[in-house]
Each structure stands twice: as structure tokens, then as C-alpha cells.
Amino acid sequence: MSTASLIQVFRETNEMAGSDPDRGATAARNFDQQGPNESQRWRWEKTQVCRTRHSDALRRQLDALVPLRQRALAWGQAASSSATISRTTIEHRLCRGASSRLIIAISHDDYVLNYGGVQTLIGDEQAACNRAGWNYLHVSPAKPLPFLADPTAAQAFHVGLRLDGKSIGVANFAELVAAVAACRHKGLTAQFICHHLMGHAPELVLDLIRASGTHRITCWIHDFFTLCPSYGLMRNDVAFCGAPDPSSPACTVCCYGEERVRHVRRMETFFEITDPNLLIPSEPARDFWLRKSTLCHADAAVVSHARLVMASSSVGAGTNSEPRALRVAHLGVGATLKGWHIFRDLALECDGDDRYAFLNLGSWVPSDLPSCIRHVPVRVTPANRYAMVEAVAEARVDVAVIWSLCFETFCYCVHEALAGGAFVITRVGAGNTWPAIERNAPRQGCALTDEEELFQLFKNRDLERIVDASNRRRGALIPSSGAANWLLNGSTTAVAAADSNEPTRAPADADG
């Protein structure tokens, strides 16, 4: 073919060619470069409203999702590097204890070094057991993990040990099991409490239970880790899933789904062998767990993490006697799971409305704290476990918005807010949040269906009227003895009134 004829062919064919089949690409480019055209605007604006209410924060959360196994690598960096202690050292420490009776408790972390509801409860439980004449050995994984540890040899699995609150070192699991078995042969009586299996290999825990000779273990259901590695049952960390069948499409598209299949199988084996007595911190949590779980158990009792005693008289007219803005607070961690993003959006929407002042009560300042929310530093520690209650009272918080996206099995925040004298707004379907209000101070809170209702409540004048009429009272939080009462005395009223000398604040003082 000659070049001339080729040129002609090329010119003709090129003139005939050319279209943009990628309507999506073109449209998206136009949209990005020029913004929405008039016909697009209504849809665009509609979606913007949805986004500000819910999607932005949750989409950021989705974008930041890290596969579970990758997360484990980051968690593993906190592993203890202490030298391990031997069987004889453990045996010596256990047998040298004041008592020949020993509670062995396991949980996901060191309850002395970490602080939270479960850790507090374990501390109280340890104290109650010690008072009742039992030593208390706590076992936590030396290498924290966001799921069950893979099945492994006992010699290769390390745990941190605390006896009666004091660290006795890190040991490999085989040495621990051997030491417990040896002590038992010397006459030690043991009971076993499972607070949490996260980070543990349940197969190894079974070895320890066997070595302890415990006939029936006590197992706490502090959260829903027994059902899924996502202990809050938050699908992809953005939506409460309700614990569907692990083979469901929802679990297929969840970042916990793949792990959950193995997880459930191992939990089933553990519960089938141990057939435990269960302690669950609230009735809603128990009802939900029983409905969603097929795990074997002998009994399921409700044992509250703490007891709230409300004062008989109201906070008084002082709060709103002089006209001032209603103080509306978020309590605790500024996490999406706890509805921080909803609270933040609410504050932004009400920015400039002098009827409200927004506060954030917590130990750290959220990175996205807008100027319309005042941060009030509050650090709850074992030495000052009622700091939040006191902060709510001192900051004269009128309204606490507890908008957890997950199913709260107990919810300290609600109890702290009520004890501090605040009116609590919560979400229907957030587990024990509304039942806790209903049980303790039914006129001191309300439950709303969704974010639209929440925003509407702040928009119209209903909130001021409801809060004014709420007869708010203060209260006292009385700690629990954990499983101690239940295990040692057979009582399900496992609160510490009888065996604790440190009620926090007497109801009579509550008005203070």
C-alpha cells in the first residue's frame, strides 16, 4: 500500500471515529469541575442533608477501615516484652497466698493498667473476693489482639499475671497450667471467671479450666464478643448489625465477617465444653444475647455493673432560675461508635442559637472539635472513678446526649449523666440506655427514634419545656462486686452495698 493511499484512508477513518462512550466519566468530570447543573441540583442538595447528618463521619470511618489482621499487627506492638517467669515461681506465688482458695479470672487486658467499665468491675470483683478470703489471679494476653488468638501451642502463648492486684510477671501458658495443676494437687480450691476471651486462645483457656478443677465456670457477657469479633456488633464499624447468621450477605460484606466464621465455631466449642453460668449486665442485653446466641450455657443471670440510687429531691430551681442557655453535653470518648459525630453536627446546626451551649466532657480533645463546643477535661481513674458524675454536676449540664450507635449492654455514661443530675436524651435501640433511664429516673430522660427527631427537638421549643418539667435529681453510683457475690454467696444482687465500704456519694448528698 502506498503512503498516499494510506494517508487518505487514515484521514477518512479518523473523521468517522470518535465518541465518548464513558458517559459516567464525562458526567462526573463535569460535575466535579463545574458543580451541579440546575437539573442536578435538587438531588445534590438532598444528598447533602443526609451527609451532614450521618454519612460524612461514617464514610470517613469506612474509608479508614483497616482489615482485621492488619489491625492486629498494630495492636501487637503493645505486647509485653518482659522476661517470662517459670512454673515454680507461679506455683510458689499461688501457694504462698493467704488463702487456699483461688479465683482465676481472665480478660482481654490488664485491668490495673487500663481503665474502663470492665476493668473497674474486675478491680471491684478482686477486692470483694479478697475480702471474702479468696486470692484472685488475673490472666490477660501479653500480646493484645482485636480477636481470638489463633490456635497455638501453650508454650508459645504468653500471658500477664496479677495476683490480688499485684503483677507477678509474664508466663507462657504451659507453665501457668502446670503451676495451677500443681497447686490444686496441694489442696488449692479454684473457681474460674471468664470476663473476656479477646486475645486468648479458647482451646488453651480450656486447659487452664481443666487444671483448675472448676466444675462450672462463670462467664461474663460484658459485650457481644461471644457472638462476633466486632464486640459491639458494629458492621464495618459503622452500623449495628444485630448479629445475623455468619453466612449472611451482611457478614460477607463486613470486615469482621471472614473472621467471624472461625470465631463462632471456636466459641461454640468453648461453651459446649464449659456450659457456663452467664452473668450479663442488663436485662436488654440478656434478652438480646439469648435471642441471638446458640451457645450452650447453664444459666443466664443479670448482674449490673453498678447500681444507681437517685436522690428523693430534685436538683432544685437553681439550674434554670436565671435565664441561661441549656448546657448540652457529650460524655466520654469522641468516637463515632458513641455518636460523637451526631452531637457535633447538632452543635454545628445550633451554632448561633443562644438557647444552647454545647460541652464535651472527656479526657481528650476530639481532633474535630468545633469552636461551638467547649471542652471540659474530665479524667476518670480508679482513684477518681466518679470524676464524670462530679463534672456533670459542676458544669451544671442540663442535657446529656447519649447517642450510641451500638447496643449498650450497660452504659456507664447514662448512669453517670443521671447521677450528675442531667436530663438524658438517647436513641431507641441503643441497648440498655433507655431501659436504664426508665428504671432509675423515668422523668429524667427521653428516647428518640432517629437523628431527624433529635434535630427537630432542638429546633423547636420542646426541649426547654421537657427539661423544665423533668424534675431532675442527682444520684449515687454504687459499685458492683462483680461476680463475687454471685459466685461466693449465690446471690444475683451482686452490688457491693453489703461488702463495699466506699459508696461514692450518699443519695442524701446528691443535691449538693
Next chain:
Amino acid sequence: MANVHCFTSASLAYLDRVRVLGETLKRYHPDWTFWLCLCDREPAGFSLRLEREPFDLVVRTEELGIDALGSWIFEHDVVELCTAVKGAMVCHLLEHGASRVVYLDPDIAVLGDLGEIETLLSEKDILLTPHVIQAEEDPSAILDNEIGSLKHGVYNLGFVAVANTVGGRSFARWWRDRLLEFCFDDIPNGLFTDQRWCDLAPALFPNVHILRDPGYNVASWNLSQRPISIEPDGAILAAGVPLRFFHFTKVPGVGEHMLERYSGGNLAVFELLAWYRARLSENAASGLPGGWWAFGQYADGSEIPREHRVAYRRCSKLRKGFPDPFASGRESMAKAISDYCRDS
């Protein structure tokens, strides 16, 4: 049990998508045979190891009995080629005894049971899914989704299912023949790859079933009418019915903009998107050079411009003069066209 053979068609650059399709399909239909029709060749140092792949078998373009294969391949860009082989592949599977053949695009993920397809094919010869099954109201959606369908085809050929019946085989042969000749992205001339051809299918073939269940082939172009929800019982619904498969067209990339535009802020859509991206990442083809397509370059490694392909397919003289269009060097078509471009 029906002898169902499912296939997809892709170049190696889409291997991650093929794997996700395979793993999701096998979850619901481990008994279906899943084929990859590979429109590519492996680069040096890279090989497919079937025992590690979620597809059971591979058919290469060379195995489809296409005449003057090198010239034919050259006429197509990668999307055109991957769609042009679909008819021939359906015929191939029917001829080898499949009682039902299901085609799924590689960028589809199966999220529900597809047993209904088997059932429908016991009575119908051909199943097609329209891009849209409900009239749009918003002008921009009419433009994107309805007028888009008029331009690109009423039915989305990310899915087609064919029974091994007289009518099914007749359709397969007709579609194969048309695609071998006219599977181009040439909307001004009434063509959009394999897709526009199937606008004719309900007229030409009497036993076509239009699958109007909104759970099938959910994608950005129908998302505005098929809101996604994830239920407490674990079901994923589209417009209130179980989602069967989701078509992640141009994800990752510009397809995400389209999904966002028509998601209505619905978080479940973004959960699906996040999951799909994670699965792609997990299934990435390690060792494959970025942007690899064996038929994307001349022999000297220079990229083949689309205009060269268009010229070649439109001109019989070019095809006759350059039977090996991929060649480079003094007497090659590439050289001749380059000279023209330089001189003009």
C-alpha cells in the same frame, strides 16, 4: 441438577475483579463451573496457576476458532475485545455440552443466590437485564440513565444467560457472528460493543425473558430507583428485594463518583464499595506490570493509539497490506501511520 457454566471475559489487568467475582460466585454456587475467557497473554515471569484461582478453567482467545486472529484482535481496544469474544464463548460452552450458560462481567460481585436463573432457563431461551426498569423523573437521571440506555443499549450485557435449546443456540450463533464483525464502541454508527446488538434480541428471538427483578444487576445507572439496605437478619436488599449481584462498573475510579451521585447518601452503598475495594486489594495480581495488556502495544513496545485500530478495522486495504499489524519496523503499519502523523 442443571449443568450450569458461568464465564467472564477479561484481560489480566482485571484479574483482581475476576477473582472477586469467582470467590463470590462460588460461595453461592460451588456446583457451577466458572470459566475465564482470557483476552490477553501473560507477561514473562507471570503465570496463572489454576489451583490457586477461583475459576475452574481458562479459555484463551486463540481457542475460540476466530479467523485471522491477530488482525481481528488489533481492530479492538481492550474493552471491545473483551466483549467481542462473548458470543463465541457462549457458543463454545454450548457446543461442549453446557445446559445453561451464564455470563457475568468481571466487575460484578455475587451477593445472593442465583438459582432463579437456572429455573427460568428451563422455560426461557435467553435472559436479559435492562439497565433501568422504572421511569426516571429527575432530568439529570433521565439524561444519565434513560438517554444513556438509548445510546449504549437497553440491556446491560454485564449479564446474559442462555439455555442450550434451539432458540438459545440460535441466539448465541447470531450474537457471535455480529460481534466478530461489529463489536465496536461507535455510537454515532449505532454500535456500542456487544450491548446494542441485544436491543434486537426480543424482536429476533421469540423466547427472551426480560429479568425485571430489581435485585439483579444493581449498578450506578439504576441505583436511584433501587435503594440498598442491609437488614438485621443479614439480608442485603435492593428496592426491598434480595440483592443478587452488584455491578461495580469502573470501581475503583470514576464509577465511584456515579455510585455516590445516585446513592442518595445511603451508607449501605458505601459499605458495599468499601468491601469491594478491600476484596480487590486482597486479590490483586502480584507480579503483573501496571496497565498490562499484551495487545496494547506494537512489537517495539510503543502504545497502539485508538485511531490506528479504527483505521485498520475500517479499511480492508490496510488489513490486506499489513497482515501483522502489531509489527514494528520499516515496513510496518505503525511506521507508515507515524510518518503520516509527523508529516501532516
